[in-house]
Amino acid sequence: VQQALAAHQVKPTARIVFDEHVPAAEYLEPVASIHASSHVMGEILDSFYVADYSVDQYLQRTAEYIDTLADRVDIWEIGNEVNGDWLGSNADVRAKIEGAYALAEDKGLTTAINFYYNAACSSDSPEHEMFTWIEHNISQEMKNGLDYVFFSYYEDDCKGVAYSRDHWQEVFARLHTIFPGAKLGFGEIGTTDTTKKAAYIQRYYSITFDKAYYVGGFFWWYYRQDCVPHTAPLWSILDRTVTRAATGGNQPLPAGSIIPAINSLLIPPKPD
Numbered sequence: 001v002q003q004a005l006a007a008h009q010v011k012p013t014a015r016i017v018f019d020e021h022v023p024a025a026e027y028l029e030p031v032a033s034i035h036a037s038s039h040v041m042g043e044i045l046d047s048f049y050v051a052d053y054s055v056d057q058y059l060q061r062t063a064e065y066i067d068t069l070a071d072r073v074d075i076w077e078i079g080n081e082v083n084g085d086w087l088g089s090n091a092d093v094r095a096k097i098e099g100a101y102a103l104a105e106d107k108g109l110t111t112a113i114n115f116y117y118n119a120a121c122s123s124d125s126p127e128h129e130m131f132t133w134i135e136h137n138i139s140q141e142m143k144n145g146l147d148y149v150f151f152s153y154y155e156d157d158c159k160g161v162a163y164s165r166d167h168w169q170e171v172f173a174r175l176h177t178i179f180p181g182a183k184l185g186f187g188e189i190g191t192t193d194t195t196k197k198a199a200y201i202q203r204y205y206s207i208t209f210d211k212a213y214y215v216g217g218f219f220w221w222y223y224r225q226d227c228v229p230h231t232a233p234l235w236s237i238l239d240r241t242v243t244r245a246a247t248g249g250n251q252p253l254p255a256g257s258i259i260p261a262i263n264s265l266l267i268p269p270k271p272d
Contacts, residue, residue: 004230006037009243013039015077015219020049024068031072041112042073044100047081051088055095062100066107076104081116081152081188083133085125094137101142112148114187117171120158134178149179150187150217155200162203169209176213185217197226198237205241216245 005012014034018027034040044062045053053061066076078100079093087093097113104111115130126132130151155162172184189204191197204218220226220238227235 001224001228002033002037004228004235005034007230007235008239010246011038012242013041013074014223015041015043016073017043017046018065020045020052024065027065027069028072031069035072035074039074040072041075041077042069043077043080043114045080047084047087047116050080050082050093050096051086053096055092055099058096059099059103062103066103066109070107070109073109075110075112075148076100077112077114077150078104080114082113083118083128083130083137084116085128090127090133090137094139098139098142101146105145110147111145112150113142113146115149115151117151117153118158120161131174131178138178143179144181146179146182148185148215149175149182150185150219151175152188153186154188154190156191156193165207168207172209172211172214176211182213183215184213185215186219187217188219188221190221192222197222197234201234201238202241205238206245208245 005014016027016031016034018024031040031042042065044065045058050058062078079097081087082093082097101111101113115134117130119129127136153163175182175184186204186207189200191200201220205216205220208214208216223238226232227238229235
């Protein structure tokens, strides 16, 4: 993984998804290795497992990971796909993300949150629609203070809808009115359909807007499976697409952004 990241022409930001029920100390060496080749965003817990943790357990986990890895993680994703209807009660989710945000803020750390864009999805109830959920469940303190705001979008989960660039520009403009001080981008994309992976990478990583608040993102969820080693065909496709977007092949990304390209990783703990 480290070699694949180091080979990119544009320095990436790698999201590391910390596995459930794994002590933070198990990640000291893997995170240090990744950090040598990329910026790092640490995801406290994947959304699939959030309901398995009580509020106290979630906050204990957050504190443990921050205390152990603060010097090796650049951005802390304090909540993942938080408006999804599978994370548990809204009250519990609010308590978890507000508590995690406070823990990171108290340490002066850079924070991020990831929502789940579900306008075309049929599985979530109306109260979990992204903008509705944000309105009712995100505190004003977080709206004003979060450094990065992302959202996942999986076409496979949402009737195969592939939105236009204009649609996404409207979505990000609306988010900007809610989170005026945050950098915005896509938080996760991907597909399990091997016949569509190359087209997905090229389509999404080419989306750029001439807005200071937009940082791209994308976080290809299957990077470790699809792009390691760096001789893999999809690694080359991703690298070319990212380099073209970041160097002006499309509209340029914001100057000084630490996220001109992001690759998503699932890093397992060290073997026994």
